[in-house]
Amino acid sequence: MPETVWWKRGTVYQVYPRSFQDTNGDGVGDLRGITQRLDYLAWLGVDAVWISPVYPSPMADFGYDVADYCGIDPLFGTLDDFDELVAEAHRRRLKVILDFVPNHSSIRHPWFTDSRASRASPRRDWYIWRDPAPGGGPPNNWLSNFGGPAWTLDPATGQYYYHAFLAEQPDLNWRNPAVRAAMHDALRFWLDRGVDGFRVDVIWHLMKDEGFRDNPENPDFSADLPEINRFAQVYSADRPEVLDVIAGMRAVLRDYGERVLIGEIYLPMERLMAYYGPDLTGADMPFNFQLIQTPWRADAVCELVENYEAGLPEGGWPNWVLGNHDQPRIAARVGELQARIAAMLLLTLRGTPTLYYGDELGLGHVPIPPERVRDPWERNEPGHGRDPERTPMQWDAGPQAGFSTAEPWLPLSEDATTRNVDAMRDTATSMLTLHRRLLGLRREHAALAVGGYRTVPLGLPEIFAYERFEDGTVLRIVLNFGDAGHTIPLTDASAWTILMSSHAGRSGARVSGAVDLAPAEGLILLRA
Ligand code: NOJ
DSSP states (O other): OOOOOHHHHSOEEEEOGGGTOOSSSSSSOOHHHHHHTHHHHHHHTOOEEEEOOOSSOOOTTTTSSOSOTTSOOTTTOOHHHHHHHHHHHHHTTOEEEEEEOOSBOOTTSHHHHHHHHOTTOTTGGGBOEEOOOTTSSOSSOOBOTTSSBSEEEETTTTEEEEOSSOTTSOBBOTTSHHHHHHHHHHHHHHHHTTOOEEEETTGGGSOOOTTOOOOOBOTTOOTTSOGGGGBOOSSSSOOTTHHHHHHHHHHHHHTTSSOEEEEOOOOOHHHHHGGGOGGGOSOSEEOOOHHHHSOSOHHHHHHHHHHHHHHSOTTOOOEEEOOOTTSOOHHHHHOHHHHHHHHHHHTTSSSEEEEETTGGGTOOOOOOOGGGOOOHHHHHSTTOOOGGGSOOOOOOSSGGGGSOSSOOSSOOOTTTTTSSHHHHTTOTTSHHHHHHHHHHHHHHOHHHHHOEEEEOOOOOTTEEEEEEEETTEEEEEEEEOSSSOEEEEOOSSOEEEEEEETTSOOTTOEEESEEEEOTTOEEEEEEO
């Protein structure tokens, strides 16, 4: 394997800590639970674990409302538990990536308590306070991502504070150098404890328009969309000044060697690319959610991959994401069969893959009865909630699928007695085995981990084919997005060996001239 920094070579695995493993019987996952399951992650073959927020928090948004940037919420454990997790991960050559939430704190953060106490508070300017509009009402038309206005009036001081999310999540004022300095200190606190990088929450939101201009109306808005889409978020986010803020964070990381900065960014492709920053001073990896947003068709995905590859800045490293704690499960979106194609795609494209816990089991949409809804967004805007993709990891066929000894905070999937790690780990055809084999191949073949990419045009609308190559090794990946079989021409005289099929079996077979592809089958071929 050529010498390449770990986050380019490796695969990131996202753990939603409430739902991974509970060790203290409260129905909510914890840090010790993650530590207990590190052997599983090593066995699976991922390289880094990204942990969604575990900081002290009132949990209005399940940890994305931070009350102390340098601590651990007792629900998840202690700083000692955290240190142990990092040490145990490192012992297994697994990296640890923390979720960092700098755009907003909790309303309970002492900084905000101080800020809201009076207009003269030393920390007043750490948050975004504005007078009511002339004639009263919120200062402008900005909306909360969770529905309703993004401004809440604080009657005691007569001003509104801005919150891009819940009223319990006031936005910090990143134009204030003291805020930047405090946040840099928080980054150093965790870097000093050995974390290998950060996934930065809503990084494109950090700077807002200095003049707080109204957002323009979105002509494409329709009532089935969340209310935030009523306006184009032109002034409330994605301001050019944000790149300087990101460069500041990156500079902090640079002092610590090979650490990674990943930015969460939901923007169109052209804008996303800007977040690599001038001369790559921005995020190492601006999260690429395009696969989540593109229709599941071979031609659309092929076009996306080509546009993304072509749009990358010189030296910018690609990455791909299929799911996370905010998006419907991939298996629910494309169906069980195509979820296998999706896994093969994610783990063979050029760029760092991020795999969401449970997707390796093919977990689908878990229905949440009304009385068990937990996500505040679902309460504000029914139908948009994220509970169905946050349900507990399923480990075995025992009570609570081995996740907890108590009733879990969210329900298990109905098929938990068969859809679990224990039941699937030794089955050749399981989704879990498919993931493990793909991750194994990625480690075995530098062409997959760090090699080049080129499309193989076949002129078959349901098939997406491409090659990954490095140092004379060529792998060809052929993915059938449709439900008909095809005979695929191999376009040159070479002989090929089937390394694996998404349907299991066929490995080791030699083919030349053409190869048969079953409905919804994916193949990885190695040129002889
Ligand atoms: C993005 C996070 O992924 C999401 O879960 C959270 O609700 C918002 N940011 C607010 O922090």
